Amino acid sequence: MAFDSRDTAAFHGVWVFCEQRDGKLMNTDFELISEGRKLADELGCELCGVLLGHNVEGLAKELGGYGADKIYVCDHELLETYTTDGYAKVICDLVEEKKPEVFLIGATNIGRDLGPRCAARLHTGLTADCTHLDVDVEKYKAFLKTTSTIDVDNTVFEQNTNLKMTRPAFGGHLMATIICPRFRPQMSTVRPGVMKKAPFDQAKADAVVVEKPAVALSKEDIHVDVLEVKKAAKKLVDLIGADVVVSVGRGISKDVERGIQIAEELADALGGVVGASRAVVDAGWMSADHQVGQTGKTVHPKIYVALGISGAIQHKAGMQDSECIIAVNKNETAPIFEVASYGIVGDLFKVGPMLAESIRTLKASK
Amino acid sequence: MKAIVCVKQVPDTSGKVAVKEDGTMDRASMATITNPDDMNAIEAALKLKDETGCEVTVVSMGPPPAEGMLRELLAMGADKAVLVSGREFGGSDTYATSQILAAAIKKIGVDDETIIFCGRQAIDGDTAQVGPQIAEKLGLPQVTYVADIKAEEKSLTVQRMLEDGYMTIRVQLPCLLTCIKELNQPRYMSVSGIVDCFSKPYEIFDFNTLKDDPLIDLDTIGLKGSPTNVYKSFSPPVKGAGMMLEGADKDTCDKLVALLDEKHII
Ligand SMILES: Cc1cc2nc3c(=O)[nH]c(=O)nc-3n(C[C@H](O)[C@H](O)[C@H](O)COP(=O)(O)OP(=O)(O)OC[C@H]3O[C@@H](n4cnc5c(N)ncnc54)[C@H](O)[C@@H]3O)c2cc1C
Numbered sequence: 215m216a217f218d219s220r221d222t223a224a225f226h227g228v229w230v231f232c233e234q235r236d237g238k239l240m241n242t243d244f245e246l247i248s249e250g251r252k253l254a255d256e257l258g259c260e261l262c263g264v265l266l267g268h269n270v271e272g273l274a275k276e277l278g279g280y281g282a283d284k285i286y287v288c289d290h291e292l293l294e295t296y297t298t299d300g301y302a303k304v305i306c307d308l309v310e311e312k313k314p315e316v317f318l319i320g321a322t323n324i325g326r327d328l329g330p331r332c333a334a335r336l337h338t339g340l341t342a343d344c345t346h347l348d349v350d351v352e353k354y355k356a357f358l359k360t361t362s363t364i365d366v367d368n369t370v371f372e373q374n375t376n377l378k379m380t381r382p383a384f385g386g387h388l389m390a391t392i393i394c395p396r397f398r399p400q401m402s403t404v405r406p407g408v409m410k411k412a413p414f415d416q417a418k419a420d421a422v423v424v425e426k427p428a429v430a431l432s433k434e435d436i437h438v439d440v441l442e443v444k445k446a447a448k449k450l451v452d453l454i455g456a457d458v459v460v461s462v463g464r465g466i467s468k469d470v471e472r473g474i475q476i477a478e479e480l481a482d483a484l485g486g487v488v489g490a491s492r493a494v495v496d497a498g499w500m501s502a503d504h505q506v507g508q509t510g511k512t513v514h515p516k517i518y519v520a521l522g523i524s525g526a527i528q529h530k531a532g533m534q535d536s537e538c539i540i541a542v543n544k545n546e547t548a549p550i551f552e553v554a555s556y557g558i559v560g561d562l563f564k565v566g567p568m569l570a571e572s573i574r575t576l577k578a579s580k
Numbered sequence: 581m582k583a584i585v586c587v588k589q590v591p592d593t594s595g596k597v598a599v600k601e602d603g604t605m606d607r608a609s610m611a612t613i614t615n616p617d618d619m620n621a622i623e624a625a626l627k628l629k630d631e632t633g634c635e636v637t638v639v640s641m642g643p644p645p646a647e648g649m650l651r652e653l654l655a656m657g658a659d660k661a662v663l664v665s666g667r668e669f670g671g672s673d674t675y676a677t678s679q680i681l682a683a684a685i686k687k688i689g690v691d692d693e694t695i696i697f698c699g700r701q702a703i704d705g706d707t708a709q710v711g712p713q714i715a716e717k718l719g720l721p722q723v724t725y726v727a728d729i730k731a732e733e734k735s736l737t738v739q740r741m742l743e744d745g746y747m748t749i750r751v752q753l754p755c756l757l758t759c760i761k762e763l764n765q766p767r768y769m770s771v772s773g774i775v776d777c778f779s780k781p782y783e784i785f786d787f788n789t790l791k792d793d794p795l796i797d798l799d800t801i802g803l804k805g806s807p808t809n810v811y812k813s814f815s816p817p818v819k820g821a822g823m824m825l826e827g828a829d830k831d832t833c834d835k836l837v838a839l840l841d842e843k844h845i846i
């Protein structure tokens with residue numbers, strides 16, 4: 215039967231695109247499989263992962279361990295390195311054949327290249343960079359109660375089982391929940407680091423079904439040549455996975471080197487990593503992988519320390535869900551204090567080292 | 581070679597942002613700017629013009645006041661401007677927008693030496709979807725997150741940024757690129773450019789200009805036709821401020837650490 219994205223009743227199942235680079239699964243895969251499991255349970259349907267690459271079948275079990283029922287492994291030598299053309303063709307062919315109802319893709323640089331291309335080809339909507347997903351209206355209402363100013367009990371909600379895809383817009387000033395009621399699959403890219411990873415379950419890993427669909431792909435389908443894939447020379451900082459992030463802002467400008475050193479020492483004392491505001495990255499004081507915020511990374515560590523960061527909305531968008539926020543800023547009216555659990559009005563060059571010392575003293579006494 | 585640049589006028593989200601009672605953005609009360617990444621896209625096209633003398637056309641979809649932005653881009657050095665504007669187009673999501681822009685670009689003319697430049701993403705929606713969706717609608721290869729471009733005879737060698745490094749990619753023309761801020765430093769308007777910008781070709785494509793193009797599916801444009809709809813929108817609650825500590829000396833730090841310890845945070 216021909217593929218018709220408007221024939222919504224013909225679509226079943228939740229799918230997750232499982233991205234791998236160099237034969238390694240990405241963290242977003244586990245986050246999305248875990249989240250996809252919840253949605254599939256609410257919809258009462260199957261959860262499938264879609265894994266593309268060359269000689270990657272061995273990765274399927276691990277994905278099962280986070281809750282996938284089935285993994286489609288599309289193996290082809292032309293899929294060894296990511297190309298938009300190759301991946302989009304294989305994925306769209308499979309979607310047209312199997313017709314999933316929901317399709318989630320990690321909002322990585324690759325996911326955000328692939329997602330829109332596929333959605334345009336499949337004639338369906340795509341919601342970008344989502345931070346929350348619901349099917350059930352009651353669950354959605356419970357979510358709104360804690361995260362919005364809406365008077366939930368006195369608001370009318372249309373009852374449906376459409377996927378409700380919530381995302382920040384206008385640089386975090388507004389949240390929008392998007393639906394795609396008339397077309398399938400309902401597609402969304404999901405921001406890395408936001409969805410919680412379920413615990414790994416070996417029994418589920420062993421039970422996962424692996425299916426290998428035929429892949430129809432030839433060189434002529436791909437209109438680019440990937441000449442080189444280069445990893446960043448130094449090890450990148452793992453902001454998203456860190457329990458503690460100590461970030462510095464333009465407040466270190468007086469003595470950049472010393473400022474960064476203070477942050478490193480504090481991060482060391484707390485067992486965390488160093489992040490930065492965009493001002494610091496734009497000035498070239500730290501590399502882009504350190505940037506927290508709307509155009510950087512979203513983090514929600516146990517402890518986030520902001521040293522000399524004013525707290526612009528774009529910065530807050532990436533860190534305000536941290537469990538405990540400590541801000542040091544010499545200006546008592548800095549907006550960062552509006553989201554801080556603890557605020558100290560003072561000079562980071564003085565407070566930073568003292569704080570590190572207090573922490574070391576405490577830890578030594580334990 | 582030939583360059584077509586997609587630019588969008590957006591509310592300046594770094595300034596004061598006004599939210600209306602119903603939870604939608606009060607665009608009218610906000611300052612507008614040319615989308616930052618699109619400035620890098622136009623600069624990339626103008627650099628190509630400096631090297632090869634190619635023609636640069638800027639195209640924007642939006643309400644009539646976007647003319648001001650397009651004139652500024654002409655003053656920077658673009659040769660022609662097209663404004664895609666019509667009430668039927670209003671409220672389009674990325675799928676709908678890309679159909680309309682693809683039809684407009686087709687009308688401007690894509691030959692086998694054309695490069696279409698977009699910004700990576702627009703700061704109002706932050707979707708980064710319109711570029712790849714235009715490429716799909718036009719059946720062209722795309723490269724997103726472009727941080728470096730080298731032009732050759734009939735191809736480009738570009739750097740595409742990844743989170744953990746980059747890819748070097750050769751892509752055949754015609755193609756579409758989405759540009760990031762690392763690509764270049766946008767130039768300013770020149771004095772002679774400002775003088776000339778009102779005499780350069782400026783066209784408006786309205787609904788009637790584009791409606792017969794097969795790329796446009798009348799069922800999937802505008803607010804009604806867009807595949808995605810807003811179910812609810814809301815402003816995030818202001819997180820209650822926490823505790824401001826007295827002083828900024830060693831005692832303050834010790835007190836904070838004791839509090840963190842008490843609450844088992846460290
Ligand atoms: C589209 C867009 C996307 C953006 N994305 C991001 C993003 O992802 N992440 C991000 O961070 N920003 C982002 N920004 C930029 C953001 O708007 C702010 O410009 C930026 O976060 C400011 O960085 P800052 O707080 O370090 O600098 P500033 O705003 O200059 O603040 C410096 C602070 O340090 C304090 N200070 C100075 N000296 C000291 C001292 N000795 N001790 C203690 N405090 C001191 C000052 O009081 C001030 O509050 C974006 C902007 C736009 C337009």
Ligand SMILES: Nc1ncnc2c1ncn2[C@@H]1O[C@H](COP(=O)(O)O)[C@@H](O)[C@H]1O
Pocket residue numbers: 586587588615617618621639640641642674677681697698699700701702703705706707708709710711
């Ligand atoms: N209305 C529009 N007119 C012209 N170009 C647009 C429009 N909307 C988006 N674009 C282009 O697509 C890019 C990505 O936009 P978005 O998908 O909205 O984040 C922008 O940087 C522009 O280059």
